[in-house]
Amino acid sequence: AQTVTQSQPEMSVQEAETVTLSCTYDTSENNYYLFWYKQPPSRQMILVIRQEAYKQQNATENRFSVNFQKAAKSFSLKISDSQLGDTAMYFCAFMKHGGYSTLTFGKGTMLLVSP
Amino acid sequence: SQTIHQWPATLVQPVGSPLSLECTVEGTSNPNLYWYRQAAGRGLQLLFYSVGIGQISSEVPQNLSASRPQDRQFILSSKKLLLSDSGFYLCAWSAVLAEQFFGPGTRLTVL
Numbered sequence: 001a002q003t004v005t006q007s008q009p010e011m012s013v014q015e016a017e018t019v020t021l022s023c024t025y026d027t028s029e030n031n032y033y034l035f036w037y038k039q040p041p042s043r044q045m046i047l048v049i050r051q052e053a054y055k056q057q058n059a060t061e062n063r064f065s066v067n068f069q070k071a072a073k074s075f076s077l078k079i080s081d082s083q084l085g086d087t088a089m090y091f092c093a094f095m096k097h098g099g100y101s102t103l104t105f106g107k108g109t110m111l112l113v114s115p
Numbered sequence: 116s117q118t119i120h121q122w123p124a125t126l127v128q129p130v131g132s133p134l135s136l137e138c139t140v141e142g143t144s145n146p147n148l149y150w151y152r153q154a155a156g157r158g159l160q161l162l163f164y165s166v167g168i169g170q171i172s173s174e175v176p177q178n179l180s181a182s183r184p185q186d187r188q189f190i191l192s193s194k195k196l197l198l199s200d201s202g203f204y205l206c207a208w209s210a211v212l213a214e215q216f217f218g219p220g221t222r223l224t225v226l
Contacts, residue, residue, distance in 0.1 A: 035214055043153075043203060045217035091159070100166055101147050101209045102174075105159045 002027045002094050006106035013082045013113055020067075021077045021109045023092030031097035034068065034075045039108070040088040048090070051075065053097075079111075087113045117142035121206050121218035128225055134179075134193040136221050138206030141187065146208040148189040149215060150181055153203040165189060201225045 003026045013019040025034070036048040051059045051068050058066050063083075067076045079086055092106040118141045128134060140146050150162040161174045163181035171181050178197050182190045189206060201224050207215040 033214070037217075043220050043222075045159075045205060045207075045220075047214050047216065050214055095214075100164055100172070101211065101213060101215065102149070102161060102164055103159075103215055107158045 002029070002096065002104045004092050004094050004104050004106040006090075006092055006109050008109045009107075010110045010112070013079075013111065015082055015084060015113055015115050017082050018078060018080045019082055019111065021079075021090050021092075021111065023075045023077070023106055025073050025075065025092070025094050025104075027073070027094065027096070029096045033095045033097070034066075035093040035095070035103070036064070036066070036075075036077045037091045037093060037105075038086075038088045039091065040085075045091075049077065082113045084113050084115065087111060117208070117216065119206060119208055119216060119218040121204075121221055123221060124219065125222045126224070128196050128223070130198055130225055131195050134191070134196050134200070134223070136191040136204055136206075136223075138189040138191075138218055139187055140208045143187070143208070143210070145186060146210065148183060149207040149209070150189065150191050151205040151207065153205060153220075154201075159205065163191070196225045198225050 005024045032053045034051045038046045038048050049061045049064050063080045065078045089108045089110050091108045093103045120139050149164045151159045153159050165183045179193050204221045206218040209215040
């Protein structure tokens with residue numbers, strides 16, 4: 001079974017600064033996918049970024065980028081130029097290749113962006 | 116483009132009453148469908164998933180059941196609600212081996 005650990009329950013950052021959210025996972029699989037989802041106060045879950053384990057290049061989406069370290073089983077999310085709208089709960093998630101695309105989520109990190 | 120709907124948005128029900136939450140997806144065919152529960156604003160627990168009509172897999176034994184009567188319809192039910200069933204329920208869909216996309220959720224309060 002897979003496990004996903006987010007060791008930072010809460011983080012704070014000021015507007016325009018950069019923040020990194022940590023995620024580690026445990027799996028015996030070699031092929032898998034990793035995701036970061038964002039859940040703002042509206043509670044709608046929004047996909048932020050996706051990484052395929054077979055790709056060495058780190059995924060980026062505008063101000064969001066990841067640092068994927070497969071050997072260390074680490075998958076951190078970096079948010080550059082933080083904006084007030086980035087305030088949300090962030091969840092790291094794992095999906096193994098094959099099967100039925102079920103996700104294993106971490107417990108989340110609450111990010112507060114202040115002016 | 117694909118859209119996922121859930122209703123109702125909020126629901127307050129007495130203990131022992133029945134439950135029916137509905138989820139529908141537009142703009143895709145034969146999606147994988149999922150029901151999650153989120154308690155106390157943290158962590159998502161996968162309850163059920165379905166890869167086709169009438170095919171339901173349960174992840175956690177509980178007071179709930181799920182059905183998929185049509186390709187793009189997924190229903191979460193209970194015959195008798197418990198206090199512990201309170202929470203935020205999310206429906207999601209995905210293509211095969213792809214990321215999941217979530218609906219807006221239903222906030223259920225059992226009194």
